[in-house]
Every structure is written in structure tokens, then in C-alpha cells.
Amino acid sequence: MIRVIINGCCGKMGKVIASMASQNQDFEVVAGIDQNQCQCGFPVYKSLDEVDVDADVVIDFSYHTAVPQLLKAAVIKNLPVVVATTGLDEEEINSLKEASNHIPVFRSANMSLGINVLISLVKEAAKVLSDNFDIEILEMHHNMKKDSPSGTALLIADAINSVLGDRMEYVYGRHSNVDKRDKNEVGIHALRGGTVVGEHEVIFAGHDEIIKISHSARSREIFGNGALLAAKFLINQKPGLYDMESLVKKG
Numbered sequence: 001m002i003r004v005i006i007n008g009c010c011g012k013m014g015k016v017i018a019s020m021a022s023q024n025q026d027f028e029v030v031a032g033i034d035q036n037q038c039q040c041g042f043p044v045y046k047s048l049d050e051v052d053v054d055a056d057v058v059i060d061f062s063y064h065t066a067v068p069q070l071l072k073a074a075v076i077k078n079l080p081v082v083v084a085t086t087g088l089d090e091e092e093i094n095s096l097k098e099a100s101n102h103i104p105v106f107r108s109a110n111m112s113l114g115i116n117v118l119i120s121l122v123k124e125a126a127k128v129l130s131d132n133f134d135i136e137i138l139e140m141h142h143n144m145k146k147d148s149p150s151g152t153a154l155l156i157a158d159a160i161n162s163v164l165g166d167r168m169e170y171v172y173g174r175h176s177n178v179d180k181r182d183k184n185e186v187g188i189h190a191l192r193g194g195t196v197v198g199e200h201e202v203i204f205a206g207h208d209e210i211i212k213i214s215h216s217a218r219s220r221e222i223f224g225n226g227a228l229l230a231a232k233f234l235i236n237q238k239p240g241l242y243d244m245e246s247l248v249k250k251g
């Protein structure tokens, strides 16, 4: 039985993780952490420092400002952490890399298998098409999402850049642009509205033809499933930084 602490347990994803874990005999949620209070069926603390319950792993779906303190406490407690929270700035990302020198840390902006397959497809397409096709990324999420663009859109852009010699410049929206589009741009555009779970589309626009590769998340359970698989994988790893590619490769 893998004993889980959920950071952000009162949130949309925290509740999904708690529900999925309760239906999976491999997992038990032993505690939650949230700045808010909520009825969860397990004790809820304000910070990991305060948690006095034994656990095997922390799963984090919270807010970017929460991550450095969470990781600091996880290092002290020698607890592996799955970081699913997005919108991290450079300093927060560095805190994550530092923690991974001491504990296993798994980070992915998108825990779904589908997006990680899309990323593989998009990398292959970019290798073939980038000379003659302009690349734009469009994402849409619910009206409660606090960060923009999505971590997934940035993950896709970074994957494209990685196969194009890191020569691409990200352009976020085009409101103030007065020049024509540069070839070495990746446009990234965010839409917000309704209860959209997560839509991502990569558009390769060429001369007289367009290729689109897209993913549509219809339920948050696809992220919950990936996070639980990541937690199961992570508890058997040495200190280091892991991602969905590590999970797929090591199985």
C-alpha cells in the first residue's frame, strides 16, 4: 500500500486524486495539505512541515508559489514528490532541481498519456515541416485556471525547440506585434472559458496547406491516473529528476 500525501488536496485535482486513490487498492491517502480547509476523509494540514503521519510520496497539484517550501520540507522528511503544478518561475524550477539532488522528484506539466504521445508526434512533424511551415500552439482551459499559457503548451513548445536546435522564439499572443511573422517563431495562444478541461492544438501552417495535431482532455481523471502511476514509479527511484519520458522508458 503506497501512502500518499496530497498537496492542494482541497482543489479540483486534489479531489480527483483522493477519489481515484480511494478506489485503487495500491494507494491510501494518509494526509492532505491545503491553505483552505475541506472535508476530505483524511487529516488536512497547512504545510508538509506540520504533517506527523508516515507516508511514502507526496503528489502536488497546488500553486506555483507553494512548490519551493513543499520541496524543502520533503527533503527534510526524505519524501519523493510528484510535482504536477504548473506556472513555476525560474526560481521555483531551480528549487525543484535542487531538491532532486536529495530526493526523487517527478515533474510533468501534463500527466496524461495522450499529451505525451502528441509531443512525440509533434517532434517528428517539426523535424520534417519546420523549414516551410509556421508553427503555432493554441490551448484552451476552464475559466478558473490561474496561469497562462498552460504548462502543457510550454512543454510542447520546448519539445519542438529541442528538435530545432533551440532556435525558436516563443511569441505569446500578437496584440502588440507590428512586424510580419518571423520564421523562427512559435506562437503560443491561450483561450479561457467555461469548464474546458484542457484542449491543445499544434498548427503547422504552410503554403496552401495546414496540418493540425491536437489533444482534448475530457476528464481530469486522465491526469489523476498519470499522477498515481508516476507516484508508483517514483518511490522506487534514486534521487533525481524524472518526467513522463522516464516513466514510459523505465515502465
Ligand SMILES: NC(=O)C1=CN([C@@H]2O[C@H](COP(=O)(O)OP(=O)(O)OC[C@H]3O[C@@H](n4cnc5c(N)ncnc54)[C@H](O)[C@@H]3O)[C@@H](O)[C@H]2O)C=CC1
Pocket (backbone or CB within 6 Å): 007, 008, 009, 010, 011, 012, 013, 014, 033, 034, 035, 036, 046, 060, 061, 062, 063, 064, 065, 066, 083, 084, 085, 086, 087, 108, 109, 110, 111, 112, 147, 151, 223
Ligand atoms: N500536470 C498535470 O497533468 C496537471 C496539472 N495541473 C496543475 O495543477 C495545479 C492545480 O490545478 P487545480 O487543482 O485545477 O487548481 P485548484 O485551484 O482547484 O487547486 C489548487 C489547490 O491548491 C491550494 N493551494 C494554493 N496554494 C497553496 C499552498 N501554498 N499550500 C497548499 N495548498 C495551496 C488551493 O487552496 C487549492 O485548493 C495547477 O497549476 C494546474 O495547472 C492541473 C491538471 C493537470
Ligand SMILES: O=C(O)C1=N[C@H](C(=O)O)C[C@H](O)C1
Pocket (backbone or CB within 6 Å): 086, 109, 110, 141, 145, 149, 150, 151, 152, 153, 197, 198, 199
Ligand atoms: O489547470 C488545468 O486544468 C490544467 N493545467 C495543466 C497545464 O497548465 O498544462 C495541465 C492540463 O492542461 C490541465
